[in-house]
Amino acid sequence: MDLPRISRRPTRQVRVGELTLGGSAPIRIQSMTNTPTSDVDATMAQVSRLARAGCDLVRVAVPTAADAAALGEIVRQSPVPIIADVHYSAQLALAAVAAGAHKIRLNPGNLTDPRRVRQIIAACRERHVPIRVGVNEGSIVQRAQGDQRRREQATPLVDLMATKLAEYVAIFEAEHFEDLVLAAKSADAVTCIAVNRLLAQRWDYPLHLGVTHAGDVHTGAVRSAAALGALLANGIGDTLRISLTGDPLEEVLLAKELLCSLHLRPRDEAEIISCPTCGRVSVDLAALVREVRQALTGVGAGLKVAVMGCVVNGPGEAEGAHVAACAGATKATIYVDGRPVETVPNDRIAEALVERVRRYEAGLSG
Ligand code: SF4
8 A cells, every 4th residue: 555655855965974965865863972972982882872773873072172082983983974063162173074073063153253164164175074054042042031931932033043044054155165954943843843944945955853952752752743743744854853851762763753654764673553552451561562562673674563452452453454463361362464363372472473573574374
């Protein structure tokens, strides 16, 4: 069955190390390490973990000369391109470029001397390093004094952010440097949507999407899905980060799920659907789903696997799943394409599902 597809806004393409970003390239997932960058081992452990989970690009903070000095080794070891996040110091930006950073994230508003910005542009041009030019709500206006004032500021704030970004872009375009990725972030989802729509109308540079200071995994996931989902559904966005207070690995997993849910990225393992549970459930379904998810890691791309809480309504509610398990008090019935094929004890559900998914992939019946 052909599913509807979102058409993406045409944008320019930039190269970040070996990776393309924008244009026809897949939407790239980013995250950021939260180890001291100067601690190469700890940072590399996190970079590798993020890359294994599906992160396409990893950003590292470069607040000190020691961090810039560590970048060379991190770039050398990293399986994915490394973005140097630099604030306030042109010297650190130049050191990061010299160390081999594949991309630089700059907020020109933090660099008061335009001559220093031009020095960074020259260094990036020489090494074919793209620059992400970003504005954050916080760097544009003083922190809003509560929700009421925030609401009153919402419309002018969007214009203010776009105007400020236009000033920055003009500095780069005056130097004929167009290897740019643009970003405008707010902690407010509606502001994020509005400002990025404006950016998309104004420029064809690739856009990096994100909600800044989005909160912990609960508020951050919902706020990011609301803002980024609305933009992505309109074809806007070439790379994204779901910023969370917490483990950056969650950022990558949530970004993947968001893109897969919008059919903007193929799933590299089975899609798991599970029922919301009700008074008929007789197992710890949440624990069972976690176990099945773990067991199906990397298995069953393109297949739907249902984990349902009862055999009464489960089979009907699992309609459309290639393989399903409907759990009872002690035993579960396994279904393939809606037909019951076996009964297994509840502690064998995950194992039985993996086996059935593998048989399905191999084209074996039942
Ligand atoms: S599958 Fe069964 S347990 Fe789950 S929500 Fe439906 S009726 Fe309730």
